[in-house]
Amino acid sequence: MAVTSSLPQDIDLSIGPGHRPADEHLAHLKLGRSFLAGPHAGEDIIRLRWYVRESDGALVGRVWFGPGAQGPPGHAHGGSMAAVLDEALGSSCWVAGHPVVAAELTTSFRAMLPLGTVATVEAWIEKADGRKLYPKGHILADDGTVYAEASGLFIEMTSEAFDALADRLE
C-alpha cells in the first residue's frame, strides 16, 4: 500500500456509537501537549484520538500509523506501537480516576502493522493493589487481528503531584 503523508484532517479517527471523547477525563494532565495525542504530534508519524467506551468505561483509541512510524519496510516500528500502548494503559487508569505514571511496560508484537492503517487500541485495568495498577491493552485491526499487546505496572500519584508538574508549564 502506498503511504502518503496525509494531513491529519484527511484521517478518519472517529468511532461508532457508545463512546464519548476521553478529553474531559485527561485534561488534568495538560494533555493537549501529549507526545502522541497532542497537536504537536508529528503529522506523518502517529495520529491518535481517545474515547471512553460507555458500556464498561474502558479506554478506546483510534490510531493511524504514518510513514514517519516506519520500522520494518512498510510497517510500524515496534517502539511506535509500544508508545501508543504506554499512553493507552496509563490513560485507562486516568479515566478510571487513578492519576498514574508508568513503572513497567511489557509489549508483545504479534503481527506486523502496515503503515497507513487506522487501528483500534483498547486498554483496561486488570488488577489494582493499593497504589499499584496493572492495566492491559492491545492494538487491533478492524478484522480482529492483534498487532501488539501490553501489560504494565503503573503507580498512582497524588493529583497534587501532577498539579505541581503542570503548574511549571504555565
Ligand SMILES: CCCCCCCCCCCCCC(=O)SCCNC(=O)CCNC(=O)[C@H](O)C(C)(C)COP(=O)(O)OP(=O)(O)OC[C@H]1O[C@@H](n2cnc3c(N)ncnc32)[C@H](O)[C@@H]1OP(=O)(O)O
Ligand atoms: C486527550 C488525550 C490524551 C492523552 C493522554 C495521556 C495520558 C497519559 C497517561 C500516562 C501515560 C504515559 C505513562 C508514562 O509514560 S509516564 C512516563 C514514564 N514513567 C516515568 O517517568 C516514571 C519514573 N519513575 C518514577 O517517577 C518513580 O519511580 C515512581 C513514581 C514510578 C515510583 O516512585 P514513588 O516514590 O512514588 O513510589 P515507590 O518507589 O515507593 O514505589 C511504590 C511501589 O511501586 C513499586 N515500584 C515502583 N517502581 C517500580 C518498578 N519500576 N518496577 C517494579 N515495581 C516498582 C515499588 O517497589 C513500591 O512497591 P511496594 O514496596 O509498595 O510493594
